[in-house]
Amino acid sequence: MLMEAITLMPDGWIYKKDKKVAADILPLLSSTICLKKGVTLGSFFKMAGQYPDLVRLSDYLAPLLEIAAAAGSHSGASEDIQKLVFYKTIAMKGFPGTPRVEIYNSLKGIQDEKKILLKFFQVESLVHHELTLGKLEHVIFGDGQDMFTYDTCYTLFELVEGIAWDLSFCFNPIQCTLRR
Amino acid sequence: MFKKILFATNASPACDAAAKIAFELAQKYDAELTLFHVFGEPSRGASQRVKSYTTGEEAELGPDYVDWVKQEMADTYDDLAAKYITPVYAAKAGIPSTEILRLARDMDADCIIMGAHARQDDTAAERFRGIVGTTMQKVAQRAKCPVLIISRPCETCFWYFNQIIFGTDFSKASLAAFQFAYKMASHIGCKLHLFHALDIQVSQAGIPPGQKSIETRIAEARDKIQEHYVNLMDNFDNYEITVWEGVPYVELLKYAREVSGDLIVMAHHTRELDPDEALFGSTVEQVVLRSACPVASVNRPDKL
Numbered sequence: 001m002l003m004e005a006i007t008l009m010p011d012g013w014i015y016k017k018d019k020k021v022a023a024d025i026l027p028l029l030s031s032t033i034c035l036k037k038g039v040t041l042g043s044f045f046k047m048a049g050q051y052p053d054l055v056r057l058s059d060y061l062a063p064l065l066e067i068a069a070a071a072g073s074h075s076g077a078s079e080d081i082q083k084l085v086f087y088k089t090i091a092m093k094g095f096p097g098t099p100r101v102e103i104y105n106s107l108k109g110i111q112d113e114k115k116i117l118l119k120f121f122q123v124e125s126l127v128h129h130e131l132t133l134g135k136l137e138h139v140i141f142g143d144g145q146d147m148f149t150y151d152t153c154y155t156l157f158e159l160v161e162g163i164a165w166d167l168s169f170c171f172n173p174i175q176c177t178l179r180r
Numbered sequence: 181m182f183k184k185i186l187f188a189t190n191a192s193p194a195c196d197a198a199a200k201i202a203f204e205l206a207q208k209y210d211a212e213l214t215l216f217h218v219f220g221e222p223s224r225g226a227s228q229r230v231k232s233y234t235t236g237e238e239a240e241l242g243p244d245y246v247d248w249v250k251q252e253m254a255d256t257y258d259d260l261a262a263k264y265i266t267p268v269y270a271a272k273a274g275i276p277s278t279e280i281l282r283l284a285r286d287m288d289a290d291c292i293i294m295g296a297h298a299r300q301d302d303t304a305a306e307r308f309r310g311i312v313g314t315t316m317q318k319v320a321q322r323a324k325c326p327v328l329i330i331s332r333p334c335e336t337c338f339w340y341f342n343q344i345i346f347g348t349d350f351s352k353a354s355l356a357a358f359q360f361a362y363k364m365a366s367h368i369g370c371k372l373h374l375f376h377a378l379d380i381q382v383s384q385a386g387i388p389p390g391q392k393s394i395e396t397r398i399a400e401a402r403d404k405i406q407e408h409y410v411n412l413m414d415n416f417d418n419y420e421i422t423v424w425e426g427v428p429y430v431e432l433l434k435y436a437r438e439v440s441g442d443l444i445v446m447a448h449h450t451r452e453l454d455p456d457e458a459l460f461g462s463t464v465e466q467v468v469l470r471s472a473c474p475v476a477s478v479n480r481p482d483k484l
Contacts, residue, residue, distance in 0.1 A: 059427045063434050106303070119303050119332065169303045171433040172472040173440035 012046025058164035071124035078125035081109030087134030105162030119169035203264035277318035296331035353447035361445035377431035429466035448477035
């Protein structure tokens with residue numbers, strides 16, 4: 001267990017040193033977060049519901065929370081992915097534009113060890129999938145051709161804000177998903 | 181509805197979704213379709229050299245090079261041209277937004293179609309690039325005709341629209357957007373949604389408004405929609421007025437999801453407008469990034 005680490009449980013509560021964090025979550029935003037086995041995207045939304053201050057981190061979290069709540073236990077899990085992975089990328093870009101480094105967090109689906117973009121999925125179809133933390137990917141001058149992976153850790157802030165950002169691309173009408 | 185369509189492309193896979201819609205629209209409206217690619221930055225000296233926007237490589241700029249680029253475009257869009265219509269291919273070196281606007285003006289285009297991005301990227305990486313300052317934004321702000329921006333393949337939109345959403349902030353530019361949305365809806369005979377989002381964040385200077393105040397403002401906004409837009413519609417009654425409170429781009433995306441919107445029409449404000457009066461400038465960019473359907477940006481009534 002890492003120092004200052006907190007753990008997200010499947011029921012959406014956060015634990016610090018084996019004690020449930022019941023109230024003020026803001027001091028823990030920079031803490032390293034671990035995910036207990038059995039945590040799903042639904043657990044993430046339960047967490048956001050139980051700690052309302054987290055919802056203020058992104059304009060998109062409140063509507064996503066509504067969608068997840070409406071989905072409940074009745075929504076079917078997408079069979080196009082097996083689980084979800086949250087991971088960090090450091091990308092060095094040489095062209096176009098001036099050389100730069102970009103560091104960002106992503107949420108993707110995993111199917112047969114391949115990463116899948118989630119923007120064509122309905123949020124409802126993802127809530128039952130296991131949520132995992134992946135390794136850091138370091139992309140050097142190219143689109144994944146030269147890439148190294150490293151173990152790393154994630155803060156609560158990164159997890160909440162990063163997932164909200166990626167799921168903000170999932171406001172798809174149901175008929176679009178069905179036809180696709 | 182459309183007679184001359186200009187499809188601005190970099191002929192990369194990032195523009196495939198926009199290309200399909202450009203060809204489909206051109207065939208649907210029996211319009212002339214021009215595919216235009218601004219391929220590189222010309223040198224400033226006497227030597228005619230060009231630096232590719234895609235690869236960064238330099239090459240000698242001459243008629244042969246331009247012909248080669250056009251041939252590359254023709255090869256790229258061979259399948260679509262065979263399935264739909266034969267387009268006109270045009271290519272030039274220069275600043276993309278300037279050249280696209282220049283050609284649109286010269287050919288008297290009544291619609292510009294473009295992809296939202298020049299590259300395919302992770303959704304997570306898009307936050308670094310954003311849209312501000314890109315070709316799409318400059319074209320959308322300055323074009324005299326509607327600009328249709330497509331960010332992802334559309335499965336349900338086109339061949340015909342069923343649900344057109346017009347998002348308004350009651351600005352002057354929004355009136356032009358309304359005229360386009362209304363013209364489309366009445367031409368096709370589909371439903372027109374007149375939508376406004378009350379931006380509570382910017383309206384109360386840090387003081388959260390009470391429920392009564394919100395309800396009053398929603399009622400006022402509905403009256404305003406009636407007065408500004410519904411009164412301009414002749415006998416068209418296939419419309420719905422909706423006013424929600426919240427962050428405009430979030431509410432617009434939520435609404436588009438709820439009604440299965442297949443075209444969002446909104447104004448992309450010009451610089452002359454007071455930013456406080458023009459909520460939709462940044463809203464267009466946020467919506468374009470995330471919308472499952474095409475977004476039409478309309479700023480001026482010139483070409484409606």
